[in-house]
Amino acid sequence: MSTESTEIDAAPDTGRMLTDRDLRSMYWRSTFLLGSFNFERMQAMGFCITLMPAIRRFYPSNKTEQAAALKRHLEFYNTHPWISSVVFGVTAAMEEQRAKGEEIGDDTITNVKVGLMGPLAGVGDPIFWGTIRPVLGALGASLALTGSSSAWLGPLIYFLGINVIRILVRWYGLKWGYERGTAMVSEVGGGQLKRITQIAAITGLFVMGALVAKWTTINFPGVISSVEADDGTVTETTLQNILDQLLPGVAALGLTFLCMWLLNKKINALWIILGMFVIGILGAWTGWLGL
Template sequence: MITNILIFLIAMLAGMESVLDAWGFNQPIIAASLIGIVTGHPVEGLMLGGSLQLVTLGWMNVGAAMAPDAALAAVAAGILVTGPTQLPVMQGIALAIPLAVAGQMLTIFVRTLMVSFTHMADAYAAKGQARKIEILHFTGLFIQGLRVAIPAMLILALPAETITQAINAIPSVITNGLQVAGGFIVIVGYAMVVNMMASKTLWPYLFLGFGLSAITSLNLTAMGIIGAAIALIIVQLTKFNTTEVEEQASMVPEDQIDQPLLTKSDQLHTFFRQGFLLGSFNYERMQNMGVAYIMMPTLRRLYKDQPDEFAAGLKRHLEFFNTHPYLAAPIIGVTMAMEEQKAKGAPIDNATISSVKVGMMGPVAGVGDPLYWGTLRPVIGALAASFAAQGSMIGPILFFVAWNIIRLATLWFGQKFGYQQGTNIGMNLSGGLMQKVTQGASIMGMFMMGVLVPRWTTMNFPLVISKIKNDPRNVISMDSVNNVLQSNHLTGDDIVKLSQQLTSGKVFGNFQVTTLNDVFNQLIPGLMPLLSLFIVIWLLRKNVSPITIIFGIFAIGILGYAVGIFGV
C-alpha cells in the first residue's frame, strides 16, 4: 500500500512537472529512477531512466506545440519494469514510445480544457478576486498531475499482458502516424515565435540561420555564438531614434524614481512563484493565468488600498502571454518595475505595459528555446544518462543539481536585472537601451529559429519516385563482398579494389531508387520543414487557432503514413 501511494505521488509530481518544465521530475532519468527506488529495484529504474533520457533528448515543448509526453512514458514504463510484472528494460523502452504519444494526447486535452478556466479567471479579475484565480491556476496544475497518476494506478492494477495487448491492439497506422506527426509538430511552436517577431528587417536573419544550419554540421552552441555576434554587430551599427522616449522620460519625477515601493519580500515571493508560470497553460492565451499569479505580490503591495486599480492590474496581466518559462524572468522584472512607476504616478498606461511585455516575449523565446531546450538540457541529460544507464545514482543527482542551478540562477538574476532596468525605465528609454536589447534579442531569436527548423524537425518522405534497373556489368556483387568479410581474409588489396570499382562508376544493388526525400534534399536540405513553417504562419495570421493546427498535423501524419508519403 505504501509503495502504491509513493508511486501515485511520484506520478502526480511528474505530471505536474511535465507542464511546468521546472525542477525536472518529468525527465525520465529522474521519474523512472524514483519509481525504481520506491519499488525496490533502483538499478533497473536507473538503467531505464538513463536509456529513455537518451531517447527523449530532442523532445521539447515550444509555444503551443507539445512533444510526446516523457513523464507518462517514464512513469508507466518504470512501473512495468520495476513493478510486479518485471518486464525487461528493453521491452519497457519499446512500450514507452506509444505511451508517450498517449500522454501527448492527454495533455493536449487538458490544455484545451484550461481555455474555460481562463474565461472564469476574467470574471474573477473584474471583481478583484485574486484568490479564486490562484485556485483555478493550481486546479489546472492538479489536473495535469492526475493525467499521469491515473494511468499509473491503472497499470498497477492491471496485468502486464492486458496492458501489452491493449497497446498492441492500436493499429500501427495510428501509432506510427502519430509518431510521424510528433516529428514535425514542433513547427507550430516555431511559427508562433517567428510570427511574434516577424518584421521586414528580421526575415533575412531567419533565412541566414536556416541556410547555415542546412548546409553545415555546426552544433547549436556554435550557431548561437554566430547569432550573438551578428546581433551585436547590427546593434552597434544601428542608430536609434530616442527623441520621443526622451520626452516620456522627462515626465517621470526624479524623486519618485529613487523611492522603491516593492520590498525584498515582494521580490522573493515573485521569484518563488515563477516556477509555476505554466501551471494553467491553455490554447487561447497560453501563459496568461501564470503571469497574473506571478504578478499578484506586486499588485497587492502597490494597490492594497485601491481595489479598482488592483482589479485592473489583474485584468491587465490576464492578456495573452507566451515565452520561454525561464527567460520570462527579465520580462516579469521589467513589468514589476513599470507597475511600481505607474503606482508612483509616472505616465505609464495599460497599453505601455502590455506593449513592453509583447515586444520582449517573442525575442526571448527565440533565444531561450534553443539555448535551454535545444542545448543545455540535452548536454546535461546525455552526460547524466551515461551514468544512469550503468545503474549509477550519480546520473539523476547530477542532472537535478546541474539543471536547477542553471534554472534558479536564470530566474533570480533575470528578474533582478529586469527590475533594475525597469526601475530606470526613463533613463533606459532615453538612452535607447530597451530598443537595443529588443533588437539584439530579436535578431538572435530569428536567427536561432532558422537554425532549429531543419535541425529539430523530422520529416521523412520514403515514397519511391523512380526505380531504375542498373546495368548488371556495373553492379558490385554483395555476395562476394560478404564472403570476404565472413572469411576474415579482408586485405588492403581488397579495399583498394573495391574503392577503384566505386570510383569507376560501379554501384551496389540492382536498382537505383529515388525517393521523395531525395528530391527535396537535392533542391534544398530542410526545404519541407521551412515550407511547413510558412504554411503554419499563414494559418496563424488567418486566425486559425494553434490547437486546430496541431490536430490537423496529427491527421496529416496518420493519413500521410497510411498512403506511404510519410515514414517513421
C-alpha cells in the same frame, strides 16, 4: 508596526516600487510556471500568476488597469522555465515604468517578451538540460554504481546540485532582470528600448529558424523515377531526394509559414495541432508521408 517589518516593506532601492517581499512572492510563484501548461498558450497562465504581486503593487486601486495587465500577460509565452525569471524581471520593470506614466504600449511589452523567449530558450536548454543535468546525473550514477558505503552520495549530489543551481538561477535572474530592466526602460526616450526590442526579435527569429531546421522532419517517400543498372541494381529517386537537392528543409519551412498564416487568420492553435496529427496519420497510412 515594528522597525523590522517597516524595513521589509520598504522598496529595495530609491525610485523602485517593488519590495523584497514582492520579489520573493514572484519567485515562489515562478516555481509553478508549468503548473497550468497547455498547448494553446504554453506557460502564459504561469507567467500571469507570477506577475500578479507586481501588478497589484503598480496598480493598487485601479482594477481596470489590473485587469488590462493580466490580459496582456495571458498571451502565448514559452521558454526555459529557470531562465524565464529574467523575463519576469524585465517585464515587471516595464510595467512599473508604464504605471509611472512612461509611454510604453501593450505591443512594446509583448514584443520584448516574445523577443526574449527564443534567445533565452536557446541558452537555457543546452546549458541546463543538455550540460548540467547530464553531468550531475553521470556523476551521481557513477557514485551510486560503486556499491561502496558512499554510494548514497550519488543521488544526493544530483538532487542537491540541480536544485541549488535552479534556485540561484531563478532568484538572481529575477533580481537582475528587474534591476537591468528598470535601467533599460528608463532610456525609452533615447530609443534604447526600441533597439533592444529589435535585437531580441531578430535573435529570436534566428533561433526559431535554427530550431525548425533541426527538429522538424518531413519526408515524402514517393518514387519519381526508378533506374535499373546492368548489374540489376535499382536506383530510385524519391520526391524527398529532389527537394533535398534543391533546398533542404523546404518542407519544414513551408509548414512553418502555413502555421503562421493560419495563426494570423485567428485559427485556434489547438485546431492547427490537431490538423497536423490528422495529416500525419493519414499521410503515413496512404504512403505519401514517411518517417
